[in-house]
Amino acid sequence: MKTSIRILKVFGIPIELDISFLLLIIFIYVLAFFNIIPLQLAILITLVFATVVIHELSHSYVAQKYGVEIKKIVLLPIGGVAQMSEVPKKPRQELFISLAGPLTNVIIAIILYLTYQFTLTLLPGFISNFILEFMLVNVVLAVFNLIPAFPMDGGRVLRAILAERMDYLRATEISVSIGKIFAVIMAVAGIFVNFFLILIALFIYIGADQEYKSTIVSSLLKGMLVENIMTTEVKTLDPHITIEEALNKIFEYKHMGYPVIEDQKLVGIVTFQDLSQSKYNKNSMIREVMTEDIITVSPHEEVISALEKLNKNNLGRLPVVEENRLTGIVSKTDILKVLNLMRNKVQ
Structure with missing residues (x-):
């Protein structure tokens, strides 16, 4: 379920507002409307969140310069989160990407301070104080983020x-x-x-x-590839067997999900949940209930990539496919077993 709303793109990066953030902003302005908090405070909070977006954009811009893909920036009640495809392993790159955010806050604070100085005698006192407060917020954000x-x-x-x-x-x-x-x-x-x-x-x-x-x-x-840990002996089902026959196979093999193969090609995935909750009768073919929108992994992809796909899509296993032919299957259990072995080896 999607819980955020896209509002714009900057540097090709989608910026989204989480639903909880929208509710928070609405709540803040409701408080201001009923004079529970000053309107000035509500505006200041809004500007702080805008600054957080600029902070995250500065991280993202520098990261893009190093070839890191930025999927999106999501604004939450606790701040902004830039979703990067990876964290750069080169120390200097990570250093510059990390410093970009606080440096941006320092630059904003300097600009606000100069604005405050130049307009001190020109603007009403409450506006000058507002500018000063906003400057101090950016200083605090810079210092806090450098902890x-x-x-x-x-x-x-x-x-x-x-x-x-x-x-x-x-x-x-x-x-x-x-x-x-x-x-x-x-x-x-x-x-x-x-x-x-x-x-x-x-x-x-x-x-x-x-x-x-x-x-x-x-x-x-x-550096570990999927082909190094995948299971090559995979139990599969034919799309033309009935739901009843498929359930018998599940009880026999004791697996909860199966690739569906036709003419040696992967055409779908069917799980015990698909079959047991099906609105079709037991004599319907599994072709009618199987999932055709399949998430797969290549045997030449890294295992960490497979793990990301499993976690992102809340899956237990992935078919390993090469040229549309099933070559194996990799599960979260397989990856956890390898991790435990590697940890014991390191220790």
Whole structure:
């Protein structure tokens, strides 16, 4: 289910607003309409989110210069997220991409400060104060994002610096550990200062942990091809057998999903759920209930690419296809087994 709305494209990058963000903005302006909060504050919050988009666009623009595909930028109540196809493994590239966002906030703050100085005697006091507040917000955003903890830009800057001197995985481990220490300190401070700091600390801790797990997976699977781990002996079904016959096969083979093959070509996928929840009778052919819109993977693709497809589409297995012919099948279980073996080997 799509939960975001596209509003425009910049540098060829779709910018989308999450539904929760739209509800937040509506809620803020409802509060302003009933004078619960000042209208000036509502406008300032809106401009902050606009700045967040510019911040993410600066990351994305630099990333594109290094050949990284940016799928989209989504604006959430907690900020903006640029969805990159990959994180550059060259430390210098990651450094420049990470610094682009905070640097943009610094530039905006400088422009606002100069505007404040030049218009101080020309504009009404409330407008000058508004400009000053907006400048301070950008300074805070720049400083906050440079905290050396994932998922902030500072965590990536730190990793990039460390990765110039050591293994990428080791650099990630150190950066993540420092990020978690920051999170714990912030959470303790939040008990005595502001409860909101505890929420930020939780966000940092979870983000750091996810970054570490993601890096371990990509590092261990780097260079490994699907053909190296796929199952080549695949149970398949003919599109002309009935639903009843297909269910008997499922109970016999004890698999929950099967490629459907006709004339040695993959024509569909059918699962136990398709068959058991079918509106057709048991004598209908499985051709009538199978899924023809198939997500596949090539045997020459990297395993990490297959894992991304599995997670993105919430699938348990992928047919491995070459020239429209089924050559094997790869499952999330296969990949997890390989990961466990690789981890034990590293340890």
